[in-house]
Amino acid sequence: MTQTTVYIKAERNTQMQTDDVFLKDIASLYCEDKAVLARVKAIKLHTFHEKAEKRFFISMTEVIELIKEAVTGVEVESIGEPDMIAERVYVEKKRGAAEALKILLVSLVCFFGASFTIMAFHNDIGIVDVFAKYYELVMGSESSGFTVLEISYSIGLAAGIIIFFNHIGGRRLTKDPTPIEVEMSTYEEDVEKTLIKTASREGREVDTK
Numbered sequence: 001m002t003q004t005t006v007y008i009k010a011e012r013n014t015q016m017q018t019d020d021v022f023l024k025d026i027a028s029l030y031c032e033d034k035a036v037l038a039r040v041k042a043i044k045l046h047t048f049h050e051k052a053e054k055r056f057f058i059s060m061t062e063v064i065e066l067i068k069e070a071v072t073g074v075e076v077e078s079i080g081e082p083d084m085i086a087e088r089v090y091v092e093k094k095r096g097a098a099e100a101l102k103i104l105l106v107s108l109v110c111f112f113g114a115s116f117t118i119m120a121f122h123n124d125i126g127i128v129d130v131f132a133k134y135y136e137l138v139m140g141s142e143s144s145g146f147t148v149l150e151i152s153y154s155i156g157l158a159a160g161i162i163i164f165f166n167h168i169g170g171r172r173l174t175k176d177p178t179p180i181e182v183e184m185s186t187y188e189e190d191v192e193k194t195l196i197k198t199a200s201r202e203g204r205e206v207d208t209k
Contacts, residue, residue, distance in 0.1 A: 003075055006031045006040055006067060010060060010080035013192050015089045021046040021056060023063065026084050036071050043070050048088045056086040057199040083196045118157075127153075 010027040023029070024041035031037040043066055046056045060083065064076045122128070131150060135143040143149075162168050166178040177185075 004031065004033050004036055004071075004073065005075045005077055006036065006071075007077045007079060008060075008063070008067075010063070010078070010084050012081040012083070012196075013085045013087060013188070015087050016048075017089055017091060019048045019088070020044060021048070021086045023066075026058075026086055027063075027080060031074075036074060039071050040067055043067065046086065054088050055195070055199075056088075057083070057196060058086075059083050059200075083200070085192060085195060 007030040008023075008027050009029075014026045016025060018025075021044070022041065023043040023045060026045070029037060029041055031040065045058055045063075045066070048056070060078050060081070063084075064078070067076050068074065128145065131147070131153070132143040132145070135141075135147050135149055163173070165180065166173050166176060172178075
């Protein structure tokens with residue numbers, strides 16, 4: 001008699017917009033027996049009861065135990081993450097003036113912060129004096145401070161930023177991820193690992209029994 005095997009590939013972090021967390025929400029499942037697959041997908045792991053409760057932690061060993069309790073005589077093969085986080089996200093459908101104000105504030109902070117950083121760096125290395133000396137050496141006359149060097153450098157700086165960040169406006173120049181996306185992905189991965197370790201250390205992994 002062939003034994004039924006359930007293959008499960010769990011995600012490390014899943015964002016939920018519903019209070020009930022089912023196994024199908026946090027993992028991809030496969031089983032040749034469709035009846036068994038349906039029963040496994042319907043296993044409820046957790047219910048968010050309070051708005052203040054934002055995260056639910058569970059390990060793969062607990063998930064395997066729940067599957068074997070729900071369906072007897074099955075084997076479970078895990079090919080995903082050993083620990084999972086389900087995060088409850090509350091989405092506001094109506095975006096009012098407060099949301100627009102937040103976007104404007106962040107945009108202004110990023111714009112003026114980046115501008116100040118660039119100017120402070122240029123002032124620190126004395127780039128104005130460097131351009132003036134180069135211009136005087138090549139042209140034989142004193143620089144006015146607004147020459148082909150300053151114009152070319154400004155255009156090159158803007159082009160370099162656009163190419164490096166792989167974005168111009170809302171358009172992506174190539175399909176490759178931008179440096180910010182790579183750093184954000186690394187940051188999110190580190191945060192998720194830290195949350196899981198902290199929850200495990202503090203014994204906050206939820207017992208679903």
